[in-house]
Amino acid sequence: MTLVRVAPPLSQDVDLSKTYDAVIVGSGAAGGMAAHVLTSRGLKVLMLEAGKKLPIEQELRSMQWPYDHPRRGDAPPGSHHLSFNEYTIRKPPYAKGAAFKHVYSYVGGWSGSDYVKNILVDEKDHPYTGTNYAWVRARCLGGKTNIWGRLALRLSDYDFKAKSHDGYGEDWPISYADVEPYYDKVDLYLGISGVKENLPHLPDSQFQRPSKLNFGEVKLRQSLKKTGQVLTPYRAGVTTDGLKHNRYRSKCYGRGACDRRPGGCDIHAVFDSPTGLIYPAMDTGNLTVRPNSIAHEVLVDKNTGRARGVAFLDSATRKSYEAKAKVVILAASTLESARLLLLSRSPQHPNGLGNSSGHVGHNFCEHVMGPGVTGLIKELVGKPHTLDDGRPGGFYIPRFRNLKDRQPGFIRGYGYEGNSGHSMFPAHVMDTPGFGGPFKKAVRDHAGAFISMGAFGEVLPRYESHVDLDPAVKDAWGIPVLRFHYQFSDNERKMAEDMVATGREMLEAAGIEVVGTDDKVLTEGWSIHELGTARMGNDPKTSVLNQFQQSHDVPNLLVVDGSSHVSASCQNPTWTIMALAWRSCEHLADEFRKGNV
């Protein structure tokens, strides 16, 4: 089968002498969405991306068989990925003194690391300091959306109004009703697959055709139903029916093997920012993209204190440039946007830009992960192998804790992501003891008979959980790096215990034998869901941004990425990041037309 591929728009000449309506820093989910909304409203936009524009289909080679790759997908010799042990025993900067040519975050250790070696940053060039943190960064057009896990969930008022529910932290300055229309817009513009479940704590999306559950997953779903719990097919940010308005993306053909390497879909059925948002925005004629542009300061007008542009370095030539704009929009990721604000010190903004509250870099939160269970579905042992991974994900069990009940040990909740069935590589093989004929037969007979699930839990935002600038250490471009002051606390640890115990109960109740449990809480950062650091709020003394992600201090500065989130919820953040960016940029475009910005 051949798919007609539309080539991305050609790279453009960038005119830095002119003043753009808006300059966007970052090209991931948030930056891409800002570009889409603003250019469709007629604003002239410049997007700065620190990384390269990669020939992404050649990088991903989604359907290459392992045996057609010289190292079966592994990165070349001299590349090293950080392990859980290294993240645990050592302190950042983790690549310091490493004998390897390249050092990558743990994602580079997944099978298929060769396909992401140009997507992930080299830790040698991008150090950070402070407490242990597994910081996964992708510097290239589209950022982490090129390899994301695809789970696309909505938040509810259990999240937006969490303080009203349990008294902890702060409520968001918005409610679900404010965001719902924008979730709908994101769904319809980008495509999402799933099944309606009518849950107040996990609102339904405007779904395209769902992927289906397999035998073990249906078994677990039916068992959970008896106690009022829900297992739903993976809500994937994937277009299963196709998108008539987007010529860069194909619908999903169930090719599967989506998880055998660190993600990536070379027909772009999975949402990624370049094909989903940026290329269509370029086609309007209103968007100019400049890759290889490392922003290091938001420039302010000496007289008014307002943002007037962005200073950046060209990563290839190391030359300095300034981009001028009427509005500056940060979308560099939760941690990089905070870093940029802290780097942008001036007489008017001595603590960093937009930081009169002292909250920039603080209230840092994310998801805790690691704990999970694996079960064996006896009915499937020795059965013919079926096609189970021809889909973008397995299943999701939404949060059930602290909705109506009150757990004694912890507040908030967690959900499970899981999977069952046959995959390209029999994942349980090293847990199968012995060798020889019986070993080989056992691997074959048991392949596809396992079901695994792992939890993602809400980490509470705490003022003391923060990042600041390291006074001494600089990155490869001479820019001060982030220093982490961040650790999980008792609430997360208690929650993690419950994740294992409850997972076990769920499988056992379904008549599935538990054959493995994972008690280990993975290093802070592992979920790649970092949030907070420039939170929204109504009070400029305790928050950085207003409800439209606009700086309280600098009205023509917006931060539209995950740093604006007030709390982490336990739902994966990408879809919420895009819904909020859409809402804020629509508001910005209205104000812009009225001459209020």
Add this chain to the structure above:
Amino acid sequence: MTVTRREMLATTAAALAAPLVTPGAAKAPQAASVAPKFFTAPEFALLDELSELIIPTDEHSPGARAAGVAAYIDGRMAESLEPDWQASWRAGLAAVDGLSRERHGKPFLEATPDQRVALLTELAAQDGFFRELKSWTVRGYYTSKIGIHVDQEYKGNVYQRGEFAGYDAT
């Protein structure tokens, strides 16, 4: 392009017919037709036999020898920039022969099939080099054409039409 199980079995019929079963097979290890890049010829022959003992040919599918596991490991060793890792494999293979001499007074490849299985069983209980050997044998085998298509009969990584596999949950 998918290679069906039937096609794979046909192309590997020769591999199925010859090795392991006859005592003579070990004396003339057939996989080392191309000179190894890292291991010496005797080391390679030993590695080839060990991999086949871990994942042997059976009635369902060819084993590690037919899948070229030793050549795959040899290739990874040859391009490695980690001398410690390379040395640990040399030492590991030497220790297998050493144990064989200790127990039976002859190198591993000259031991009887039963003696070899007994030696590997002893090594498997120690969890040292055996775990590394098994790990790389498994990686080499289950990422090979034979491993994916013949043994596992994997059905994915193809464009599907219509709705995909699974049950309707609702």
